[in-house]
Amino acid sequence: MSDVRRPIKAALLQVHSVVGLVLALLWAVVGLTGATMAFEDEIEASLNSHIMRVDASAARRLTPDELVARLQAAGDFGKVSAVTMASDPTAAARVRFARSEGGSRPSSVYVDPYDGHVLGSPRGEDFFATVRKLHRWLLLPGDGNGIGRKITGSAAICLIVMLVSGLVLRWPHRARSVKMWLKPNLGLRGRGLHRSLHAVIGTWVLPVYLVMTLTGLWYSFEWYKAGANWLLARPQATAMQSKPPRGAAAADSKSDVKAEPKPLVFDHVWSAFLQQENNSYARALLTMPAGAGTAVRVRSWPRDSSLESVRDEFRIDAVTGRVISRDRYADKTFGERVLAGVLDIHRGAILGWPGKLAFMLAAAVMPLFAVTGLLLYLSRRGHRRLARPPVGHLVPGE
Secondary structure (H helix, E strand, C coil): EEEEHHHHHHHHHHHHHHHHHHHHHHHHHHHHHHHHHHCCHHHHHHHCCCHHECCCCCCCCCHHHHHHHHHHHHHCCCCCCEEEEECCCCCCCEEECCCCCCCCCCEEEEEEECCCCEEEECCCCHHHHHHHHHHHHCCCCCHCCCCCHHHHHHHHHHHHHHHHHHHHHCCCCCCCCHHHHHCCCCCCCCCHHHHHHHHHHHHHHHHHHHHHHHHHHHHHHHHHHHHHHHHHCCCCHHHCCCCCCCCCCCCCHCCCCCCCCCCCCCCCHHHHHHHHCCCCCEEEEEECCCCCCEEEEEEEEEECCCCCCCEEEEECCCCCCEEECCCHHHCHHHHHHHCCHHHHHHHHHHHHHHHHHHHHHHCCHHHHHHHHHHHHHHHHHHHHHHHHCCCCCCCCCC
């Protein structure tokens, strides 16, 4: 190694070691929780198959407001915040509820779309909700508005530094040797084995970790999201995607009706949505506004795609049924589709189930780097102590 590169690599090693030791546990938690959520939809579908399906009937399916009315007549479940309807005649409807005054959210319920009978609450929902909060906000107060979001975002930036510095540190003299890059030496023992596993497996997962961190920053920093929108989206699309602050009324929810406020209902929204989609949807999620507005957000997924990002979105006035805005996936540019698919890219779903499996395994091995990195750090300190020359005695004869 040249005299110029030696101090640079020594400085990089110091940064790599210190940052890794400080954030290793946090990265391990984020990695394990991400791996746990990789197949959340499939796990919940398997656990709750008995309440997610109903027998198809020739009878008319209930409208969203009829479902809500029968649900409220059956018991005190809380204030309804969202309803999921499906075009499949054998699919149950799902009703979600708003947070209580204490901040807790009741479990959602599946409802028979033909008679409004409550089928039950899904198993695993509360577990995955807790794992998601741990993954995104470390269960710290404030959830998405608290300090936890900034901590995980800062840790993601530091992980990018670790990936780049790790790649520079392990760059071999024989850079074109595939074996050197991708094959761990399992015949080694001790420090040699730890270094081989740390470096080679780190090379395997480096592209996945880069994708995870670059997309994960979207959920942590508004400046990052704004920059991505500026880079990839059309100006008018960026304005459409911007959301009002939580708890505030949306500017697009003003109604022409100046009389006394009327209770918001789903049926006006549902009728307007069906006219827009013309029964080409697989499922639709109707979400009531959190603030004082009247605009209901409707997300619609087509029949021929399982990706979360492939959806149309509407905002419809719940009082008049007027369509305030529409955002169709087919009209998006390539950059806007990338922005819409951040979550699918983040978890590998954009590549189908093999991509989700690869991303899950990469996230699950994050603790390996914490363990091997700590062992390498301790072994280096041991070698330094052994190589340090003995200190001479200050008093002769001692």
